[in-house]
Amino acid sequence: MANENKMSKLIRLRESKITCTGGVVFIGDGNTGKTHTALNLASFKKKKIKLVSIDELKKSINLEFNYFIFHSNIEEYQVTTSSQIFIMPGQKGRAEIGQGLAFEDAVDLYFSVSAINEVLTLVLTFDLTDIRTFQELEYWLERAMFRDIIKEYTSIVILGTHFDRKEEIVVTDEQIENAKVFVKNFILNKKGIDVALNNIYSVKVSNISDEGLDDLKQAIYTSFVTAFSIQQLISENNNLKYL
Ligand SMILES: Nc1nc2c(ncn2[C@@H]2O[C@H](COP(=O)(O)OP(=O)(O)OP(=O)(O)O)[C@@H](O)[C@H]2O)c(=O)[nH]1
């Protein structure tokens, strides 16, 4: 299958080392914290990027790129995932001339590039204190499907930001759980792709306290392990070794 070929270019197994890479795409309304979350992920354990004031960090008017590397062990294998993070502009449709790029402009321009094509994790981002941004996820999911960003191997993360503003949180856990089922059915009905509920995660983060960032990293890592069927790869390799 063409798909498998493309995916196989993104993973290497040498002796007991497995290294893989793939795309993680953030979409969602403007001002929901996509840029801050990606910056925090990328600087994890190094210098933390703290909230930048609105004056310093304007709304994104282009595709932003970042990455992080995660090491772990599965059996005697050392697994390294290098996640390439792409943050889409939160502005809907197309931008006016001279106004940078909106979502559709960025997809046109960048999604012909291979690494971004293999989206292993799609992060639907909303602000826990703003119900409208949560409701708008349906719009973003629809655009992601229309633009072919979701593949058979893509996992979904429903990401609520502003977790530090506990008193102002309006989106409930029940609504988030319902959203998982909604996302699953939406993708199945519109695209015929059956994403397992296990591969639809919900994560809450604060970009102020860093609460939840570990959970987000773990969800992304797990979606890579799933997309590449790393567990299966390991048992096949073990079988070969002991033949
Ligand atoms: N309190 C709080 N503020 C946050 C958090 N995450 C982001 N913010 C603030 O929310 C605003 C928007 O954050 P961005 O990361 O620029 O949002 P974005 O989704 O990239 O927005 P666009 O680039 O316009 O699409 C900024 O003023 C941030 O300081 C959070 O977890 N808690």
Ligand SMILES: [Mg+2]
């Ligand atoms: Mg941004």
